[in-house]
Amino acid sequence: MKNSKENKNSFRDSIPLWGWIIIFFLPLILSEYMFYVSNRLFSLISFPVAWVGFWWIIMYRSGWKIFKKKNKN
Numbered sequence: 001m002k003n004s005k006e007n008k009n010s011f012r013d014s015i016p017l018w019g020w021i022i023i024f025f026l027p028l029i030l031s032e033y034m035f036y037v038s039n040r041l042f043s044l045i046s047f048p049v050a051w052v053g054f055w056w057i058i059m060y061r062s063g064w065k066i067f068k069k070k071n072k073n
Contacts, residue, residue: 020066024055 015023028051035044059066 017066027051 028048031047031051032044035047
Protein backbone atom coordinates (compact mmCIF):
# COMPACT_ATOMS: atom_id res chain seq x y z
CA MET A 1 0.00 0.00 0.00
CA LYS A 2 2.84 2.37 0.79
CA ASN A 3 4.43 1.64 -2.59
CA SER A 4 1.33 2.79 -4.51
CA LYS A 5 1.27 6.05 -2.53
CA GLU A 6 4.93 6.64 -3.34
CA ASN A 7 4.23 6.07 -7.05
CA LYS A 8 1.45 8.67 -7.03
CA ASN A 9 3.64 11.27 -5.35
CA SER A 10 6.77 10.46 -7.36
CA PHE A 11 5.30 11.92 -10.59
CA ARG A 12 4.40 15.18 -8.87
CA ASP A 13 7.76 15.31 -7.12
CA SER A 14 9.66 14.68 -10.33
CA ILE A 15 8.34 17.86 -12.01
CA PRO A 16 9.61 21.13 -10.51
CA LEU A 17 7.34 24.15 -10.13
CA TRP A 18 8.73 25.81 -13.26
CA GLY A 19 7.74 22.67 -15.19
CA TRP A 20 4.15 22.99 -14.00
CA ILE A 21 4.19 26.65 -15.05
CA ILE A 22 5.29 25.63 -18.56
CA ILE A 23 2.62 22.91 -18.66
CA PHE A 24 0.04 25.55 -17.77
CA PHE A 25 1.15 28.42 -20.02
CA LEU A 26 2.48 26.73 -23.18
CA PRO A 27 -0.87 25.26 -24.37
CA LEU A 28 -2.62 28.47 -23.33
CA ILE A 29 -0.27 30.66 -25.37
CA LEU A 30 -0.33 28.35 -28.39
CA SER A 31 -4.11 28.13 -28.43
CA GLU A 32 -4.49 31.89 -28.02
CA TYR A 33 -2.17 32.41 -30.98
CA MET A 34 -4.15 29.86 -33.01
CA PHE A 35 -7.46 31.58 -32.19
CA TYR A 36 -5.98 35.00 -32.96
CA VAL A 37 -4.65 33.91 -36.36
CA SER A 38 -7.95 32.25 -37.31
CA ASN A 39 -9.88 35.32 -36.09
CA ARG A 40 -12.08 33.40 -33.62
CA LEU A 41 -12.98 36.12 -31.11
CA PHE A 42 -15.35 34.03 -28.98
CA SER A 43 -12.81 31.23 -28.59
CA LEU A 44 -10.07 33.77 -27.93
CA ILE A 45 -12.04 35.00 -24.90
CA SER A 46 -13.69 31.80 -23.68
CA PHE A 47 -10.76 29.37 -23.85
CA PRO A 48 -8.61 31.09 -21.18
CA VAL A 49 -11.61 31.14 -18.84
CA ALA A 50 -12.19 27.42 -19.39
CA TRP A 51 -8.44 26.65 -19.13
CA VAL A 52 -8.00 28.46 -15.82
CA GLY A 53 -11.21 26.89 -14.52
CA PHE A 54 -9.99 23.42 -15.48
CA TRP A 55 -6.67 23.88 -13.67
CA TRP A 56 -8.40 25.47 -10.67
CA ILE A 57 -10.62 22.38 -10.30
CA ILE A 58 -7.68 19.98 -10.77
CA MET A 59 -5.57 21.75 -8.15
CA TYR A 60 -8.50 22.16 -5.74
CA ARG A 61 -9.37 18.47 -5.91
CA SER A 62 -5.73 17.46 -5.39
CA GLY A 63 -5.38 19.70 -2.34
CA TRP A 64 -3.07 22.21 -4.08
CA LYS A 65 -0.22 19.68 -3.83
CA ILE A 66 1.69 21.30 -6.68
CA PHE A 67 2.35 24.36 -4.54
CA LYS A 68 3.12 22.55 -1.29
CA LYS A 69 6.70 21.97 -0.26
CA LYS A 70 8.01 18.47 -0.75
CA ASN A 71 9.03 16.33 2.22
CA LYS A 72 12.57 15.05 1.90
CA ASN A 73 12.39 12.30 4.52
